[in-house]
Amino acid sequence: MVADTGRFFRAGPAARDRIAREACTPEDILFLKEEGHVPHPCSRLERRSRQFAEAERLSWANRLDYLILVPTLRCNLSCSYCQVSRASLTSTGHDWSEATLAAVLDRIDGLETKSIKVEFQGGEPTLRLDLINAVIERCRRFERSEFVVCTNLQRLDEDVLALFSRDDVYVSTSLDGAAATHLRNRTASSTATEQFLGNLRLLIDRFGIGKVSALPTVDPRSPPEPDELIDAYAGLGFNSIFLRPINFQGFARKRHPDSREQNGEWRRYYERFVRRLIERNWVDRSVVFEETYLSVCLRRVFQPGSERHVDLRSPNPVGVDYVVIDHDGTVYPTDEARMLARSGIIDLSIGTVETGWDTPARQTLDRHSTNAMDPACRQCAYQPYCGRDVIDDIARYGTIDLPRTETEFCRKHMHLFDLIFELVYSDDPAVRHSVSRWLRLPGTPTELGVTLP
Numbered sequence: 023m024v025a026d027t028g029r030f031f032r033a034g035p036a037a038r039d040r041i042a043r044e045a046c047t048p049e050d051i052l053f054l055k056e057e058g059h060v061p062h063p064c065s066r067l068e069r070r071s072r073q074f075a076e077a078e079r080l081s082w083a084n085r086l087d088y089l090i091l092v093p094t095l096r097c098n099l100s101c102s103y104c105q106v107s108r109a110s111l112t113s114t115g116h117d118w119s120e121a122t123l124a125a126v127l128d129r130i131d132g133l134e135t136k137s138i139k140v141e142f143q144g145g146e147p148t149l150r151l152d153l154i155n156a157v158i159e160r161c162r163r164f165e166r167s168e169f170v171v172c173t174n175l176q177r178l179d180e181d182v183l184a185l186f187s188r189d190d191v192y193v194s195t196s197l198d199g200a201a202a203t204h205l206r207n208r209t210a211s212s213t214a215t216e217q218f219l220g221n222l223r224l225l226i227d228r229f230g231i232g233k234v235s236a237l238p239t240v241d242p243r244s245p246p247e248p249d250e251l252i253d254a255y256a257g258l259g260f261n262s263i264f265l266r267p268i269n270f271q272g273f274a275r276k277r278h279p280d281s282r283e284q285n286g287e288w289r290r291y292y293e294r295f296v297r298r299l300i301e302r303n304w305v306d307r308s309v310v311f312e313e314t315y316l317s318v319c320l321r322r323v324f325q326p327g328s329e330r331h332v333d334l335r336s337p338n339p340v341g342v343d344y345v346v347i348d349h350d351g352t353v354y355p356t357d358e359a360r361m362l363a364r365s366g367i368i369d370l371s372i373g374t375v376e377t378g379w380d381t382p383a384r385q386t387l388d389r390h391s392t393n394a395m396d397p398a399c400r401q402c403a404y405q406p407y408c409g410r411d412v413i414d415d416i417a418r419y420g421t422i423d424l425p426r427t428e429t430e431f432c433r434k435h436m437h438l439f440d441l442i443f444e445l446v447y448s449d450d451p452a453v454r455h456s457v458s459r460w461l462r463l464p465g466t467p468t469e470l471g472v473t474l475p
């Protein structure tokens with residue numbers, strides 16, 4: 023059973039029934055009080071503590087400090103599941119104009135935060151290094167700044183390397199697994215695949231593994247064997263793998279229409295993958311592999327507030343702490359919303375970089391961006407850990423007016439949290455080892471002398 027604070031305990035059917043009927047025995051009440059599941063009515067401190075724990079579960083966002091910028095939509099690859107429907111390399115009208123660049127820089131000047139994170143998306147953003155450098159230059163006034171360049175790493179000339187050599191610049195790329203898989207999914211040319219892998223290795227060798235993050239996109243109809251994918255990542259020194267099925271967006275929507283929903287087969291594959299990570303972590307305890315999103319969800323359970331993962335939070339405010347500024351200056355609440363517009367499905371833009379985005383469109387989306395009032399979520403044990411993503415619902419079903427439990431978002435998270443609690447209560451030392459490491463704990467619950475309720 024789970025309280026609004028996110029504190030949980032395991033109860034048999036009889037105890038669950040007594041609690042639901044408010045017919046607890048004195049022993050039940052003692053347990054609930056001692057474990058902190060209900061505050062003592064006369065203790066102000068306990069009541070405050072509970073309110074604080076509930077508030078900790080809610081996300082907060084007030085100031086814009088995270089920009090996703092698309093200086094160009096052009097790209098030098100044509101991946102079959104491109105989520106953004108990129109434009110061809112030689113096309114025109116798909117890069118920021120002078121006026122858009124000036125408006126972006128003005129927005130940066132107006133930010134009231136001490137720190138900023140900027141993610142350059144595309145297309146292939148390194149095609150417009152001049153625009154990237156102009157933004158970075160303008161961010162010099164911030165106390166802390168971080169720039170992530172999402173690139174296909176096909177081109178790594180001296181200018182690009184000079185950009186990547188900055189301490190505040192990080193690289194994010196796509197690696198679909200072994201070279202053959204990457205070739206099939208993305209480059210369609212062995213030369214381009216070799217070029218990509220060579221550039222990836224060069225970056226890691228020169229700047230260290232901390233400079234680069236890589237994400238696979240997996241075709242659920244023919245996923246690679248877990249060991250093949252893990253080995254591809256391990257061979258380069260990565261130990262975090264974000265196991266993402268093809269996203270139902272952009273070109274993928276047309277070419278992979280079955281990516282709208284994931285079925286039991288994908289979920290079984292996902293579990294097999296996670297269990298393989300656990301086995302490998304146990305056999306060689308000098309390395310800890312993790313599935314990135316599972317670790318995010320796990321930390322949502324045990325370490326509220328430790329994550330700023332904008333895809334899993336409630337409320338999930340739209341156009342407040344982060345926005346996407348497209349190649350033509352249009353502002354979207356998320357990258358998925360940009361893809362929907364680009365695919366001609368629905369225009370979920372909330373404004374423009376010149377005129378701003380505190381608009382009725384933004385407010386409408388924002389009104390529904392919480393799971394707090396949803397009847398299904400209110401009944402769900404996982405509500406304190408889960409989130410809300412109205413854009414995902416619109417992308418898949420064209421509406422948000424659906425019983426939550428009939429959405430892919432819900433099915434995915436129900437499965438993830440079921441899996442997490444199965445792992446958390448496992449007595450298998452291998453499982454406990456991995457779960458503890460994914461939580462960044464120095465030891466397992468047994469080693470730390472902790473007993474789970």
Ligand code: SF4
Pocket residue numbers: 393398399400402403404405408409426427431432433435436
């Ligand atoms: S798992 Fe589903 S029902 Fe439960 S909180 Fe998440 S979206 Fe709501």
